[in-house]
Amino acid sequence: MNNLQRLQMETKGIELSQQELIVYLSESGLVPHEPYNASSPSAKKSIYQTALSMLESVGNNPEYMRNVKMDDMTVSEFHESLLNRIDGLEKKIRTMKTDTNQSDFFMLYV
Template sequence: MTNSERLLMEIKGIDLTPDEINIYLTENSLNSTDEYIPTSNTNKRNILKSALSILESVANQPALMKDYKQDDISISQFHENLQNRIDQLEIKIRQIPDDANTYQDGASFFMMFAN
């Protein structure tokens, strides 16, 4: 599976051209044709960052921020649900540890104050 295919799994239902997908992946230090490495936290984080960028682009389209009704099906609160998904992705991205800073017990730390 390539990085591009993995990103498409994350953003199901959002139609983008291959060029647009390549741009989002490149902006997050990924090549669309490279193989996706599920064991790499960095790769996983960059895929999620790409998905987050796409969702933020969708959120910047005011024409989509209205309630829809089609064939007795109401799709309401699109913006609110989209913002909730963006918030969930941001939290998930922050919780993924770095590949280089992963310790055996899974804990990581940083020095907040230095002399």
């Protein structure tokens, strides 16, 4: 599985062109057709950050919202669940570790 496929797996139900997905992945520092490294915390965090960027773009696009018709879901219900997903991803990303040994704390007094 490559990074592009992993992103599509994370954002099922949201259809964007492959070119748009490649731009989102590139902005997060991922190479789209490079193999996804599931054992790397940084790779997983980057995928989640890319999905978050993608969902925020969808949430900011009223035209896309009008075109969504899923199982009797209204636009406001879709928007609500989209915002919940964005909030959940933000919390998850904040708590995730990376491959580097950086501390989550900073020294206020030196």
